[in-house]
Amino acid sequence: MTMFSYITLLATLTIFISTCTVRSCPPSDRAALLAFKAALHEPYLGIFNSWAGTDCCHNWYGVSCDMETKRVADINLRGESEDPIFQKAGRSGYITGSISPSICKLKRLSSLTIADWKGISGPIPACITSLPFLRILDLIGNRLSGQIPEDIGRLHRLTVLNIADNLVTSRIPRSLTNLSSLMHLDLRNNRIWGSLPRDFGRLRMLSRALLSRNYIGGTIPDSISKIYRLADLDLSLNRLSGEIPASLGKMAVLATLNLDANNLSGKIPYSLFNSAIGNLNLSKNSFHGYLPDVFGPGSYFMVLDLSYNNFWGPIPKSLSQASFIGHLDLSHNRLCGRIPAGPPFDHLEASSFAYNACLCGKPLGACR
Numbered sequence: 038m039t040m041f042s043y044i045t046l047l048a049t050l051t052i053f054i055s056t057c058t059v060r061s062c063p064p065s066d067r068a069a070l071l072a073f074k075a076a077l078h079e080p081y082l083g084i085f086n087s088w089a090g091t092d093c094c095h096n097w098y099g100v101s102c103d104m105e106t107k108r109v110a111d112i113n114l115r116g117e118s119e120d121p122i123f124q125k126a127g128r129s130g131y132i133t134g135s136i137s138p139s140i141c142k143l144k145r146l147s148s149l150t151i152a153d154w155k156g157i158s159g160p161i162p163a164c165i166t167s168l169p170f171l172r173i174l175d176l177i178g179n180r181l182s183g184q185i186p187e188d189i190g191r192l193h194r195l196t197v198l199n200i201a202d203n204l205v206t207s208r209i210p211r212s213l214t215n216l217s218s219l220m221h222l223d224l225r226n227n228r229i230w231g232s233l234p235r236d237f238g239r240l241r242m243l244s245r246a247l248l249s250r251n252y253i254g255g256t257i258p259d260s261i262s263k264i265y266r267l268a269d270l271d272l273s274l275n276r277l278s279g280e281i282p283a284s285l286g287k288m289a290v291l292a293t294l295n296l297d298a299n300n301l302s303g304k305i306p307y308s309l310f311n312s313a314i315g316n317l318n319l320s321k322n323s324f325h326g327y328l329p330d331v332f333g334p335g336s337y338f339m340v341l342d343l344s345y346n347n348f349w350g351p352i353p354k355s356l357s358q359a360s361f362i363g364h365l366d367l368s369h370n371r372l373c374g375r376i377p378a379g380p381p382f383d384h385l386e387a388s389s390f391a392y393n394a395c396l397c398g399k400p401l402g403a404c405r
Contacts, residue, residue: 061091061092061093061094061095061107062092062093062094062102062107062108062109063107063108064091065142066093066108066109066142066143067091067092067093068139068142069109069139069140069142069143070088070093070097070100070109070143071088072137072139073136073137073139073140074088075137076134076135076136076137076139077132077133077134077135077157078132078133078134079130079131079132081126081128081130081131082122082123082126082128082130083122084098084099084114084122084130085098086098088100093109094107094109098114098122099112099113099114100112101113103145103147106145108143108144108145109143109145109146110145110146110147110148110170111146111147111148111149111150112140112143112146112148112149112150112151113148113150114150114151114152114154115130115150115152115153116129116130116131116132116152116153116154116155116178117129117130117152117153117178118130129153130153130154130155131154131155131156132154132155132156132157133156133157133158134156134157134158134159135157135158135159135160136151136157136159136161136162136176136181137162138162138163138164140162140165141162141164141165141167141168143168144168144169144170145170146168146170146171147170147171147172147173148171148172148173148175149165149168149171149173149174149175149176150173150175150176151175151176151179152175152176152177152178152179152199153177153178153179154178154179155178155179155180156179156180157179157180157181158179158180158181158182158204159181159182159183160181160182160183160184161176161181161183161184161185161186161200161205162186163186163187165186165192166186166188166189166191166192167191168192169192169194170194171192171194171195172194172195172196172197172218173195173196173197174192174195174197174198174199174200175197175199176199176200176203177199177200177201177202177203177223178201178202178203179202179203180203180204181200181203181204181205182203182204182205182206183205183206183207184205184206184207185200185205185207185209185210185213185224185229186210187210187212188210188212189210189212189213189216190210190211190212190213190214190215190216191212191215192216193215193216193217193218194218195216195218195219196218196219196220196221196242197219197220197221198216198219198221198222198223198224199221199222199223200223200224200227201223201224201225201226201227201247202225202226202227203226203227204227204228205224205227205228205229206227206228206229206230207229207230208229208230208231209224209229209231209233209234209253211234213234213240214234214236214237214239214240215239216240217239217240217241217242218242219240219242219243220242220243220244220245220266221243221244221245222240222243222245222246222247222248223245223247224247224248224251225247225248225249225250225251225271226249226250226251227250227251228251228252229248229251229252229253230251230252230253230254231253231254231255232253232254232255232256233248233253233255233257233258234258235258235260236258236260237258237260237261237264238258238259238260238261238262238263238264239260240264241263241264241265241266242266243264243266243267244266244267244268244269245267245268245269246261246264246267246269246270246271247269247271248271248272248275249271249272249273249274249275249295250273250274250275251274251275252275252276253272253275253276253277254275254276254277254278255277255278255279256277256278256279256280257272257277257279257281257282257285257296257301258282259282259284261282261284261285262282262284262285262287262288264288265288265289265290266290267288267290267291268290268291268292268293269291269292269293270285270291270293270294270295271293271295272295272296272299273295273296273297273298273299273318274297274298274299275298275299276299276300277296277299277300277301278299278300278301278302279301279302279303280301280302280303280304280306281296281301281303281305281306281309281319282306283306283307283308284308285306285308285309286306286307286308286309286310286311286312286314287308287312288312288313289313290313291312291313291314292313292314292315292316293314293315293316294309294314294316294317294318295316295318296318296319296322297318297319297320297321297322297342298320298321298322299321299322300322300323301319301322301323301324302322302323302324302325303324303325304324304325304326304329305319305324305328305329305343307329307331310329310331310332310336311331311332311333311335311336312335314338315337315338315339315340316338316339316340317338317340317341317342318340318342319342319343319346320342320343320344320345320346320366321344321345321346322345322346323346323347324343324346324347324348325346325347325348325349326348326349326350327348327349327350327351328343328348328350328352328353328367328372329353330353330354330355331353331355332353332355332356332358332359333355333358333359334358334359334360335360336356336358336359336360336362337359337360337361338359338361338362338363338364338365339361339363339364340363340364341362341364341365341366342364342365342366343366343367343370344366344367344368344369344370345368345369345370346369346370347370347371348367348370348371348372349370349371349372349373349394350372350373350374351372351373351374351375352367352372352374352376352377352396354377356377356381356382357377357379357380357381357382359381361381362380362381363381365381365385365389366388366389367389367390367393368388368389368390368391368392368393369391369392369393370392370393370394371393371394372390372393372394372396373393373394373395373396374395374396374397375396375397375398375404376390376396376397376398376399376400376401377398378398378399382399383399385400386400387400387401
């Protein structure tokens with residue numbers, strides 16, 4: 038081999054090695070992933086078997102990298118998955134262990150999904166708030182405990198925060214309302230306590246706020262009505278008290294409002310019955326008084342549940358003027374008088390009116 042050929046070969050190898058290095062993930066990202074893996078125990082499916090070799094951007098299960106920077110950008114590990122690895126095993130996932138703080142060394146991480154593994158415990162690493170590019174944090178369906186990081190509001194790019202179905206025990210951090218890009222908030226089925234931040238309405242991009250099955254107390258902030266895009270608000274099965282802000286009935290796109298199983302009281306704002314809300318559940322509270330006779334063509338309900346309260350007097354006749362009522366439940370109140378005839382009453386069952394003071398007429402017994 039001539040000197041020229043040797044130099045040419047050496048240059049070619051140098052370029053090849055340099056190219057491979059650029060195309061591979063950085064050793065620091067690989068080390069962070071392996072430390073993350075070491076904190077978990079997955080004996081059934083072998084999903085981490087592919088986490089081998091020097092290039093974590095290539096065929097590592099659940100790991101994706103940015104095309105330009107070659108840094109780890111997405112971790113998507115979901116225990117309830119349609120992936121062939123789950124179908125072949127004939128089972129869903131179960132992982133024990135904890136989420137290692139080493140995950141915070143992946144500084145270009147945009148999406149972190151560690152969901153539905155049922156056995157992952159321990160806290161949410163507080164350092165997660167140091168990831169400036171994080172847009173999705175989905176940790177649903179584990180056994181995580183401890184607190185929501187106090188400075189969660191630092192994640193200004195965050196659009197999805199989902200820690201539902203865990204054992205998280207904390208207040209809602211005040212900084213949460215700094216998440217100006219947040220669209221989906223799901224804190225259901227935890228042990229979250231305290232009150233909702235009074236400035237909850239600062240979450241102007243929010244479309245879904247799901248906080249049911251917690252220990253949240255206090256009153257419903259009136260500022261929620263400032264969230265123009267909010268379509269789904271679920272605060273059921275908590276310890277909320279006081280009255281419902283009338284402003285909720287004036288929200289442009291709020292379609293589902295679940296406030297059942299709280300300690301709410303007073304009279305229901307008339308605005309809720311002629312609004313965009315099509316699924317309204319106010320059951321199992323302490324509302325009282327006459328049901329307002331204010332229904333009309335603007336009233337369209339797939340579900341209207343007012344059961345288990347202290348309403349008295351007659352059923353409003355204007356309910357017959359509603360555009361549509363699919364499911365109506367007025368049971369377990371103190372209502373009295375004749376059930377109006379015609380729609381929607383002609384397709385409802387007796388259970389919709391049971392356990393009241395003295396209702397009569399179809400579908401109950403005849404009036405005397």
